Amino acid sequence: MFDLTGKVAVVTGASRGIGRAISEMLARQGALVALTDVLGDAVGQAAHEVVASGGKAEGYAMDVTDTAGVQATIGKILERHSRVDILVNNAGIVRDNVALRLKREDWDVVLNVNLSGTFTCSQAVLRAMMRQRGGRIINISSVVGQMGNAGQSNYAASKAGIIGFSKSLARELAVRGITVNVVAPGLIDTDMTRGLPESVRNEWASKVPIGRLGTADDVASAVCFLATDEASYISGQVLAVNGAMYT
Ligand SMILES: NC(=O)c1ccc[n+]([C@@H]2O[C@H](COP(=O)([O-])OP(=O)(O)OC[C@H]3O[C@@H](n4cnc5c(N)ncnc54)[C@H](O)[C@@H]3O)[C@@H](O)[C@H]2O)c1
Numbered sequence: 001m002f003d004l005t006g007k008v009a010v011v012t013g014a015s016r017g018i019g020r021a022i023s024e025m026l027a028r029q030g031a032l033v034a035l036t037d038v039l040g041d042a043v044g045q046a047a048h049e050v051v052a053s054g055g056k057a058e059g060y061a062m063d064v065t066d067t068a069g070v071q072a073t074i075g076k077i078l079e080r081h082s083r084v085d086i087l088v089n090n091a092g093i094v095r096d097n098v099a100l101r102l103k104r105e106d107w108d109v110v111l112n113v114n115l116s117g118t119f120t121c122s123q124a125v126l127r128a129m130m131r132q133r134g135g136r137i138i139n140i141s142s143v144v145g146q147m148g149n150a151g152q153s154n155y156a157a158s159k160a161g162i163i164g165f166s167k168s169l170a171r172e173l174a175v176r177g178i179t180v181n182v183v184a185p186g187l188i189d190t191d192m193t194r195g196l197p198e199s200v201r202n203e204w205a206s207k208v209p210i211g212r213l214g215t216a217d218d219v220a221s222a223v224c225f226l227a228t229d230e231a232s233y234i235s236g237q238v239l240a241v242n243g244a245m246y247t
Helices: 017-028 040-052 067-081 104-132 143-147 153-176 198-205 216-227
Strands: 008-011 032-037 056-061 086-089 135-140 178-185 238-241
Touching (some): 017 086, 032 040, 032 067, 040 056, 086 216, 135 216, 153 178, 178 216, 216 238
Parallel strands (some): 008 086, 032 056, 086 135, 178 238
């Protein structure tokens, strides 16, 4: 069960944090993983470390906001491996401020990376997945996209948008054997949350009924399950990994 041997996976934002944990776990399950990130050197190093620990991996510099660059990189992966079975749209950023003071550029960049980047990368793999008559697209949203959060209206809008996009895509692609699902993490201990003020982290942590922050591996486990053949009848769903913070 949960064997991904022979599958080719692409993960965005894979140089650190949740994307890296997802890449490592997919590789441990036997997939060949193309780790991609806007940070080219860091993602090369991350891929190198996956290989050093016995996995199959390659690193690619890829900015999800660069449509031509995404198409070229996915094209290169398809040329090398002839297929993409799993796409994990994980790249994401925050630029927090209350709506009253939010700069237009901070609205735009968050929507561009988190939501438009998810569309761009999904579109880039669709033809190949349709040809294969199968595939898994797993998009990383957030509990904030489900419940909202003061000071994160841009981030919440992007993450809620990912849910609507994924549910629509799931309906378009069901007949082709391609599933599209969302994983919505709660508060996960990564660089992204380490950047939040201590007071915000503490306030959020106190609201988690399970009594701890999540780990990147908690999220990776959910992604790996949705990537398997065993999850073939699950599509258009949001799997919350949030310690019962939002139910
Ligand atoms: N950490 C949390 O608590 C949490 C909670 C819910 C959802 N998430 C989501 O999980 C995902 C990963 O978050 P994380 O905590 O690991 O964050 P992180 O900041 O540690 O990692 C994000 C990765 O995305 C990459 N990235 C940023 N912009 C990019 C671009 N334009 N193109 C390609 N790559 C880009 C970064 O270089 C980095 O490697 C994000 O989508 C985030 O919104 C995180």
